[in-house]
């Protein structure tokens with residue numbers, strides 16, 4: 001009995017002065033790995049045009065049927081993206097997503113990527129289904145419009161996002 005108590009106290013003393021191995025979340029957050037996969041983001045070019053061309057490859061690659069893309073033709077006078085089409089509707093159901101990253105790998109324009117953001121709790125199921133307005137990046141990426149887009153991109157002004 002005394003031996004067990006002494007052993008328990010010994011363990012307590014051993015860890016008493018060690019730095020804590022837990023984080024005071026949410027004030028402090030555990031650092032995430034560079035390859036961490038959080039919620040999705042649709043990048044935009046440095047001139048404000050969307051990088052998504054509505055090809056739907058991410059939707060096809062998704063093993064969880066979490067992505068819905070509906071493409072539409074660009075209006076040449078006010079294109080949303082360089083090229084013929086853009087993602088008219090883009091939706092990610094985060095309740096279905098398993099954060100495997102296959103959609104990111106399938107994207108031919110490097111538009112879609114999984115961010116470091118992991119705080120995705122919400123009070124309703126609807127709020128977990130992210131629409132395009134929540135997925136579009138707030139800031140332009142460093143990507144420039146490629147020169148080989150079809151039809152050729154002539155530097156028209158980017159459409160203003162609602």
Ligand code: SF4
Nearest residue numbers: 062097098100101103
């Ligand atoms: S991370 Fe995986 S499961 Fe989630 S949307 Fe992309 S492909 Fe689908």
Ligand code: SF4
Nearest residue numbers: 052053055056058107
């Ligand atoms: S995010 Fe990428 S893969 Fe998905 S529709 Fe847009 S361009 Fe295609």
